[in-house]
Amino acid sequence: MLVKLLENKSVVVTGGSRGIGRAIAVEAARHGADVALNYYRDNDAGYGRKSAVDSVVDEIEALGGRVVVLEGDVADPATGAQLVAAAVQAFGKIDVLAANAGICPFHAFLDIPLETFRRTMEINLHGAFYVTQAVARQMKEQGHGGAIVATSSISALVGGGLQAHYTPTKAGLHSLMQSCAIALGPYGIRCNSVLPGTIATDLNADDLSSPEKLAYMKGRIPLGRLGQPLDIANVVVFLASEMAAYVNGAALLVDGGLFVNLQ
Template identity: 40%
Template sequence: MGRFSGKVALITGSSKGIGRAIAVRFAQEGANVIINSRNNDEHVAETIRQVEETGAKVHFIKSDISKVEVVYAMVKESVEVFGKLDILVNNAGVEINAPFWEVTEKDYDTVMNINLKGMFFLTQAFVRYMMENNVVGVIVNNSSVHEELPFPNFTAYCASKGAMQMVMRNLAVELGPLNIRINNVAPGAIKTPINADLLSKPELLGTLQNNISLRRLGEPEDVAGVVAFLASDDAKYVTGSTYYVDGGLTFHYTEQ
């Protein structure tokens, strides 16, 4: 019996990288999972395969979470498929590299609509489902160290993650009386497809690793473990917090 036996979890942006690791971890611990991506491709197929290998049930929803009506439909479909929904992991996110003075309105809207608007209204849909059915659940947001740490040339991304931090803190207060918990996980440099360019450049990689106390990049599974903790009853008295999974990057300091 795993920590999530009998539970149902919805994880956005879960076709690869950290999202896939979270889906597999939840499945390993007994949850049935709903995975999500904008595309139905070989990455989705691989996530489904890995989840099914655990013996868990999995359902895929192809959707663009930047649209409010879509996220409400996602919650409705999840409940129709599994009969309930207990855990929401807002994992989907994008970043666009551009100097501030070159950021276009389209770039800005893309980042904010997925990273912030999607998370905001999917969480709203999830909370309304719980209120209407008199049930409780838990929300974990995959944020970033850049809700705290500047990241030049990624200002829209930092803005979205900083806003996610305040939404989380606000909702911890608003949802606390409903016994609904919400927390953020803030990954640092993790070996994921979004960092493929970095991983292919030894000089840049070396510079980054020198700023990480543990001197290495994290694995998606490192993040998944903390997400699973926060979603479980092991963290039943934890809400309104950000947990950094960064190998010591955010507050690294040395005079050497």
């Protein structure tokens, strides 16, 4: 029998319709949480005849969970406040934030378009800041603490020739959670980041479509496989739960051993 680690918790998930965000939202519901799910411009029928967001809502409801959905661009500071308002109206409180929304448009450094650089920064880093601040204000007002988990990346620790606009955002998320752990700890709000390695999602599907590239990436991972979104979601649920009650300011690599494989 599953021990429900987030029973009676209210969880906000940004970028929740696909990939890692979708897995976080579903696993939070599986562990007993109500879910406020944010997404942006995701109306294509990618899951049978349903849009991605409709599909994840159905999955959460099939688990017996309550879910409220807000479409909005996290790069707009107003979205964070709107998401908080929607969650509080639906569930009365917010206990957990999974700041997950992000993009990774691979591009060579010397000719990265300014708009690509700007948009990546605004969604991945600025957006996480806006939503984290809005949720933290709500948690402080509630007075019973909470947990914030940001989806950073192994890219916070290593460079990438086609990711010079992306890796700084993930390093920034890692640093943001460290600073927030200090700033928000006195209010009982724990802030941590999870650093995924190579996870099979929509973000990197094109990059890993080559059999040679896929074999190369698997060969670098001691466990011999790519990660799955559920591998990350399980860790986020742990960090959000009371099992991690004394974990604050941590950055947890979830990469199958990729980072330590130096040979």
